[in-house]
Every structure is written in C-alpha cells, then in structure tokens.
Amino acid sequence: MKALVFEKSGLENLKYSEYPDPSPGENDVMIRVKTAGVNPVDLYTVTSHKVNPIPHIPGVEFAGEVVKVGDKVKGVNVGDKVTIYGRVFDGTCDMCMEGYETVCRNGGRIGIDANGGWGEYVSLDQKYVYKVPEGYSWELSSSLTVAGLTAYHSLKVSGLRAGETLVVFGASGNTGMFLVQLGKKFGANVIAVSKKEWLTGYGADVVVDYDGVEDKVRDFTDGKMADVVVNSLGEKFWEKGLQVLGVRGRLITFGTLTGAEVKLNLSQLYSRHIAILGVNRGNRKDFVELINLCKDCKVKTWRKFKLKDGAKALKQLWADNRDGRILIENAE
Numbered sequence: 001m002k003a004l005v006f007e008k009s010g011l012e013n014l015k016y017s018e019y020p021d022p023s024p025g026e027n028d029v030m031i032r033v034k035t036a037g038v039n040p041v042d043l044y045t046v047t048s049h050k051v052n053p054i055p056h057i058p059g060v061e062f063a064g065e066v067v068k069v070g071d072k073v074k075g076v077n078v079g080d081k082v083t084i085y086g087r088v089f090d091g092t093c094d095m096c097m098e099g100y101e102t103v104c105r106n107g108g109r110i111g112i113d114a115n116g117g118w119g120e121y122v123s124l125d126q127k128y129v130y131k132v133p134e135g136y137s138w139e140l141s142s143s144l145t146v147a148g149l150t151a152y153h154s155l156k157v158s159g160l161r162a163g164e165t166l167v168v169f170g171a172s173g174n175t176g177m178f179l180v181q182l183g184k185k186f187g188a189n190v191i192a193v194s195k196k197e198w199l200t201g202y203g204a205d206v207v208v209d210y211d212g213v214e215d216k217v218r219d220f221t222d223g224k225m226a227d228v229v230v231n232s233l234g235e236k237f238w239e240k241g242l243q244v245l246g247v248r249g250r251l252i253t254f255g256t257l258t259g260a261e262v263k264l265n266l267s268q269l270y271s272r273h274i275a276i277l278g279v280n281r282g283n284r285k286d287f288v289e290l291i292n293l294c295k296d297c298k299v300k301t302w303r304k305f306k307l308k309d310g311a312k313a314l315k316q317l318w319a320d321n322r323d324g325r326i327l328i329e330n331a332e
C-alpha cells in the first residue's frame with residue numbers, strides 16, 4: 001500500500017512511499033482510511049517523538065471503512081464506517097480498571113506507539129474500533145478521536161453545569177470548535193475567544209477578541225466571571241485565563257502551543273477557590289458518549305490535502321491565515 005512513512009525524525013524525512021499491507025490477526029479490524037486529521041501532535045510525531053514501529057506511519061486521528069475482520073471480531077463488519085479510540089491501553093492496570101484508559105500505566109497512542117492512519121490501510125485490535133452512526137461526515141468522524149474527545153472529556157471533568165459560563169480560548173482551533181458546540185449541549189453560556197465570527201454559527205453566545213476579554217466576560221456575567229475556562233494554548237493566555245475566572249472556577253489546560261512555563265500566584269487560587277485541571281484526551285466511555293452526542297456537531301474545514309501531500313499539510317498548521325481544520329483525504 002501507499003503511506004506516509006519516516007525512518008528518522010524530521011519533516012524532510014516523511015516520504016510518500018510503499019509500505020507492506022497490514023496483515024490483521026484474529027482480533028483485528030483492517031480499515032481503509034478515508035479521512036485523517038492533521039494535529040500538532042502529528043508534527044511532533046514526525047519531528048521529535050520516540051515512535052514504534054520504525055519505519056513509522058504517523059496519523060493519530062482518522063476514520064475509514066472496514067475492509068477485513070479477524071475470525072474473533074464481533075459487532076464490526078466489512079463495509080462499516082468506523083472511527084478509532086486512539087489511546088493504546090492494556091485493560092488490566094488499575095487506571096484501566098477504573099475506566100481511565102487515557103492514562104493507562106502501560107499505555108500509548110495509536111500513530112505514535114503503533115502505526116497510525118496516514119496510509120491507505122491500518123489494522124487495529126477491535127477494542128480500538130467504533131462504528132459511526134449514519135449521517136456522520138468523514139470530517140466529523142475523523143475529528144472525534146482527538147479534537148472531539150479532548151473537548152468532551154475536558155467539559156466532563158470540569159463539572160460544567162447548565163447555566164454556567166464557559167470561556168474557550170483558541171475557540172476556532174481543532175478542540176476549540178468542539179468545546180463551543182459541546183458547551184452548548186451541556187447547557188452553558190459560551191464565550192468564544194477568537195477573531196472568527198463563524199463561531200456564532202457553532203453556538204457561541206458571543207465571540208470576543210483576546211484584548212477585550214476581561215471586560216466582555218465581566219459584562220456578560222454581571223461581574224460574576226466565568227465558571228469554567230479552557231486554555232488549550234498555554235503560556236500566552238495563562239494570565240488572562242485566570243483573570244476571567246470567577247469564584248469556584250475551574251481552569252482546564254491541555255496544550256502548550258504558546259509555551260509551557262507559567263507564573264502562578266497561589267493566593268489567586270485559594271482566595272477564589274479555583275481548581276486547575278490537566279486533561280489528556282479521554283476515556284472509552286467518554287468516546288462512546290461523544291459519538292452519540294455529536295449527531296449535529298460541525299467541523300470547520302480550512303484545507304484538505306491528498307495523502308501524498310501530508311508534509312505540506314503539516315507545514316500549514318501555523319499558517320497566519322488558517323481558518324479551521326486541516327485534513328488529509330485518502331480518496332481514490
């Protein structure tokens with residue numbers, strides 16, 4: 001089959017080339033990949049992460065059609081449209097026993113610790129493969145694994161309740177657009193921090209610019225400030241994120257694109273009863289809930305690339321004019 005493959009770290013080493021077809025075992029499902037997401041983690045996979053196997057096929061987020069199933073596979077059939085739960089997990093450690101596969105003690109990530117979806121085919125144990133309901137677009141199906149699941153798990157652990165106010169920094173990003181949509185499903189008032197007005201069409205009650213965010217949140221909440229703030233961008237938005245948080249507020253963080261080192265005034269935390277929570281994707285139960293919840297979720301796609309142009313797609317991640325997701329399409 002054709003795949004994007006690298007043997008040595010470095011974007012210049014990512015080549016569109018021949019790779020042996022996967023040979024699915026009795027518990028495996030072989031998928032023909034239709035659409036794959038392009039995420040910062042895919043870039044780090046190619047440029048710096050330790051990967052397995054080598055030569056390696058990256059791609060942590062994808063959806064496709066089942067083309068072959070092993071003898072012991074149940075509930076998934078040839079022709080089914082599927083997406084994947086992308087955390088490698090053993091199912092036997094204490095975290096897995098508690099339903100916390102996302103931090104499995106012996107865990108990893110498909111696309112990093114196993115071959116990912118940037119090839120024509122991929123074969124995975126059936127425990128990672130989930131059927132997608134009728135009517136889900138390929139764009140949405142392939143965005144559930146990382147963008148959707150991280151957003152959904154974030155909101156769950158934040159304890160966001162109906163009537164509360166959610167502030168999303170980086171609201172037009174991969175996870176941001178899901179946070180806005182899912183925040184509304186939780187019954188929250190959603191303030192999107194972004195320059196992109198299209199977020200009102202995704203459910204944001206108001207879209208505010210970074211510069212005026214503190215005053216806007218104060219006006220919107222009659223001075224109470226936010227109950228939950230999601231900062232997926234790191235350092236640059238850290239201070240503002242804390243400033244817009246009200247008493248008993250919860251701050252969620254899962255990304256460090258603008259830097260990972262921050263200053264923290266501890267008195268800000270205890271005087272306002274603030275909790276800071278780190279999140280790393282989500283669990284299988286969250287994934288199943290998300291798939292069922294996301295019937296009307298939308299994905300704003302900026303650009304689609306062919307599989308052979310995957311390296312070009314990665315270079316667009318930080319384009320100034322980026323306006324939505326970057327996807328790889330593996331159409332025939």
Ligand SMILES: [Zn+2]
Pocket residue numbers: 089090091092093094095096097101103104105106107
């Ligand atoms: Zn485990």
